Amino acid sequence: MGKVRHDWQRREVEELFQLPFSELLFRAQTVHRFFFDPASIQVSSLLSIKTGSCPEDCAYCPQSAYHDTGLGEEDLLEVQQVVEAARTAREAGVSRFCMGAAWRNPADRDLDKIEAMIREVNALGMETCMTLGMLDREQAVRLRAAGLDYYNHNLDTSPEFYGTVVTTRTYQDRLDTLRYVREAGIKVCCGGILGMGEQRKDRIGLLLQLANMEQHPDSVPVNLLVQVEGTPLESIERLDPLEFVRSIAVARIMMPASLVRLSAGRESMSDELQTLCFLAGANSVFYGEKLLTTPNAATCGDDELFRRLRMRRMEPADCGRGTATSGAISYRRCGEGS
Numbered sequence: 001m002g003k004v005r006h007d008w009q010r011r012e013v014e015e016l017f018q019l020p021f022s023e024l025l026f027r028a029q030t031v032h033r034f035f036f037d038p039a040s041i042q043v044s045s046l047l048s049i050k051t052g053s054c055p056e057d058c059a060y061c062p063q064s065a066y067h068d069t070g071l072g073e074e075d076l077l078e079v080q081q082v083v084e085a086a087r088t089a090r091e092a093g094v095s096r097f098c099m100g101a102a103w104r105n106p107a108d109r110d111l112d113k114i115e116a117m118i119r120e121v122n123a124l125g126m127e128t129c130m131t132l133g134m135l136d137r138e139q140a141v142r143l144r145a146a147g148l149d150y151y152n153h154n155l156d157t158s159p160e161f162y163g164t165v166v167t168t169r170t171y172q173d174r175l176d177t178l179r180y181v182r183e184a185g186i187k188v189c190c191g192g193i194l195g196m197g198e199q200r201k202d203r204i205g206l207l208l209q210l211a212n213m214e215q216h217p218d219s220v221p222v223n224l225l226v227q228v229e230g231t232p233l234e235s236i237e238r239l240d241p242l243e244f245v246r247s248i249a250v251a252r253i254m255m256p257a258s259l260v261r262l263s264a265g266r267e268s269m270s271d272e273l274q275t276l277c278f279l280a281g282a283n284s285v286f287y288g289e290k291l292l293t294t295p296n297a298a299t300c301g302d303d304e305l306f307r308r309l310r311m312r313r314m315e316p317a318d319c320g321r322g323t324a325t326s327g328a329i330s331y332r333r334c335g336e337g338s
């Protein structure tokens with residue numbers, strides 16, 4: 001039960017997906033409560049620090065310059081603008097601040113500013129996360145030296161399906177950046193997007209990639225595609241919501257000590273569907289009116305949902321890997337601030 005495995009076989013994962021729903025959720029909940037307090041939830045906020053006109057062609061993304069979504073290119077924000085947004089998030093009880101840029105990779109000339117953002121947000125007592133595209137080894141080392149806690153870099157889907165959604169980079173490019181991030185001592189936030197027209201075998205392929213890494217990602221964002229007008233995936237058939245819940249449950253079982261984030265897509269979900277995702281083992285969300293460029297679930301609705309479910313916010317110290325000592329965890333209740 002307390003074992004964290006890195007040798008998952010496709011056949012076993014297929015069998016998990018095929019379990020009766022009640023059995024799958026029971027197994028996921030059993031694992032979840034061994035590693036975490038199942039009533040606690042980690043809360044992150046997102047800020048787009050550089051929006052639009054990205055040179056990559058990701059079919060899902062409203063920020064790709066290849067798609068006409070009406071988003072113009074904006075400059076990299078000033079450090080003070082970022083700090084203000086982080087302070088507001090902290091006052092709303094957020095423990096991790098995630099900053100995203102529509103870049104293929106950061107230019108070295110922008111790194112001084114990025115480093116200042118990391119230092120100043122850390123100084124507010126928040127965990128920092130950046131998602132800036134591909135990094136080289138030296139850039140990863142610089143970000144860590146500035147104090148960066150997490151780097152988000154998603155594999156997004158299976159290696160087999162990847163070429164259908166992105167052609168301007170390879171799966172191996174993503175894996176290389178993830179390796180540099182790990183080697184630099186930064187915690188890894190890595191997950192994917194479901195509902196892009198992939199098949200179950202691709203969802204399994206993604207989960208196998210994540211769960212068979214030498215070290216599991218510390219955070220695993222599971223995004224439900226936000227279907228944005230002007231992107232090639234705007235009219236793709238919607239994923240069965242129960243298949244989405246199943247995928248969360250299987251992610252929880254395969255990566256029991258990681259935070260599994262119910263990430264993009266909550267705006268289109270009912271409270272009841274989100275509740276099923278929490279029951280399946282999701283224990284992290286993005287909180288705030290906006291994701292990067294699209295609307296997120298409303299904060300007042302989230303506060304009310306957490307209150308109805310009696311869910312408590314995790315303290316930053318408990319947001320790392322699950323400890324299997326849930327009794328020792330302390331909490332800040334929703335709305336109490338920092």
Ligand code: SAM
Nearest residue numbers: 060061101102103131132133154223225226264
């Ligand atoms: N440019 C960097 C990169 O691609 O790594 C960082 C920003 S990018 C917007 C971060 C992640 O957002 C992507 O890896 C993808 O998983 C997610 N994402 C982008 N568009 C999305 C959408 N329409 N629905 C769900 N997730 C999306």
Ligand code: DTB
Nearest residue numbers: 100131221263264291292293294
């Ligand atoms: C992640 O996995 N999801 C977030 C974050 N990491 C950077 C981004 C979601 C973006 C959704 C589309 C948008 O708002 O532009």
Ligand code: SF4
Nearest residue numbers: 054056058061064102
């Ligand atoms: Fe650019 Fe990231 Fe969007 Fe791809 S997902 S187009 S790399 S911002």
